[in-house]
Amino acid sequence: MSGALLYLPYAVAVWLFLAGAYGLVRSRHLVHSVLCLAVVQSSTYVLLLSIGFLAKAGAPIFNPPQVPPGSRSVDPVVQALTLTDIVVGATVTSLLLAMTIQIHRRKGTVDPHHLRLTRG
């Protein structure tokens, strides 16, 4: 893979982070906000996986004699991190969506601008 292309995943990670954050700032719907947060989080998936990427390398599953231990493979550590990260993300997303349902039930709106907390 050419040099410039190797940097593409990092650019995508930055883009996802900023796009998600921009979406959060402009959000007018709680479900939209929760999904924007998931977009921000997906930047971490892309970054982690691209850190572990290695050109012309297989999955980190060694199976002698075809794939002897120590043969060229992508980094399994970042894959494990990404999996854990996805689980964490699912927890946060589901909790936030549950809160969204509850607030809709109580207040009849999911527009964050109508949910401002009053000052003391």
Place this chain on the structure above:
Amino acid sequence: MTYGFVHHLAPLAVAVPLICAAALMPLSRHLPRAAADAIATAAALAVTAMCAALTIASTHAPIVYWMGGWVPRHALAVGIGFVVDPIGGGLATLAALLVSSALVFSWRYFDSVGTLFHTLMLAFLAAMCGFALTGDLFNLFVWFELMGVAAYALTAQKIEEPEAIAGAINFAITNSAGAFCVLLGIGLLYGRTGALNPAQIGTVLAQRPADALVIVALLLITCGFFVKGAVMPFHFWLDDAHAVAPTPVCVLFSGVMVQLGLYAVARIYWTCFSPALGTHAAAVQALFIGVGIVTALAGASLAYSQSHLKRLLAFSTVSHSGMFVCAIALFNAAGAAAAALFIAAHGLIKSSLFMCAGIVLNRFKSMDEGALHGRGRSLPVTRAVYFAGALGLAGLPPLGISAAKVLFDASFERQAMLWIAAVVALASAIDAGAVLRFGLRVFAGIGVRAPGGPLPQTQPTETRSRNALSEKLTMLAPAIALPAISIWLALSGTFVHGVERAARLFTDQPAYAAATLAHRVQPWPGTAGEALDPSAYAINLAVCAGALLFALAGAFGFRLPGPLRAPFMAIRRLHSGIYVDYIAYMMFGIGAYGVWLILAR
């Protein structure tokens, strides 16, 4: 490596509360409330004892425990370990002590509460212990997120109230975004060093001077943890969460959770970045001192402008976060010692103040200064505890913060940066003045009545209204015990010297790396102690007098003239109560910190 008894306490301090939490959950319909209270409190007390034992044992040599026996070979760590030093262990002990106290407080505080509350409190405790004890950066992120999720759910405990959910959503979205910044930073560090073990990262990074990638990683990790640590401009979620969360939960947020965010910044700075930063450390120091001072002063003035007690105390926590960051920013052992002792003493005293707030809320169903004017006179014991806590916040001896302030001032004096200590003393006086003013009006009926409606007649769902003796005892006992512990800590020379020694170990990167990566346990290097100067307590008394002046001025309705008030009102208006703005401020903050770190190279 063979493990002694005490080594096994490290994973147990996390496993015991998690197992109890998991066991309580399915029993929610079958278990009587008292049994759930007893099991949860016993588990939290057991964790307190385990963490205290770990802390004491770790003063001789670090407690290093590798999960599954994955011991490092040739100074390369593949496994995931717990590394307990006295500072991390001490924070875990503080967390467990505060969870125990909050659980005792909540026995009679809640009318009806399911075992879900106990489950979440124990999961929160497990996450805080894991966070303080872990020796692995990715695990630090996972504990951070577990801590977050439990905290978001606890904030929305009063699920019938839309305000509670809105506060929890603000909290959840800002803190999750912060956590993702942390993870991006950890990912960059892994990409550079191929390690997740902080000792190993530090060793690899030290091989060449810090470049842009290392600085960006430092920026992302710092900003991410500063969201939890409530440093400006990342603190906006904090007063929303405190205003709506139940009192026992506020105790944990202000007492220890916020400080854990700052602990993580200090820990990662020392173990990973300090050997590589070189001359760049000065830029980081200037940044930390700058934001620390701004946070301390602005937090104090925001506290002063509040008439809702929980928000007032929440801003006081923001202000103290700024003070802790100033102490950490000295980047030496004396500063770390001051920060550690300050965090311990503040956690104990602020928790007690929140419990007083909870007792007032329980009795009068209001947190408003105007509505409560003079009402607190019928609660004499709570009044005494509240005033002790308010003056303790200003550094009244012999309460714990007094000793912390002495260390704090001395550490800045030694670096010829006494002006910082002076600015922090001013912030402290304003901050404690705000807490005292509320006390003068509410508990003593002094001064003019603040604007505010009459007491509400409706009964909120959070609290029960019985006025039994047991209710008074279970709510007052922890509120009295925690400041009493802080007195004991401040007066015990062993403890203060222990903190100073612990801070020297905390800031000794080679010792940490050797202890973590070595095949055998190595004792800490020996260190010598210095004595506290008793005359330094005089400054504390001056701060107390200043706080009293601010309190009286506020209570009698003195206000700044309009033009001088304008900047404070502008800062106050930024707190819009809605996360979309908070994310914008956060992005601005990351950008501003980043520009400073890159320009100041």
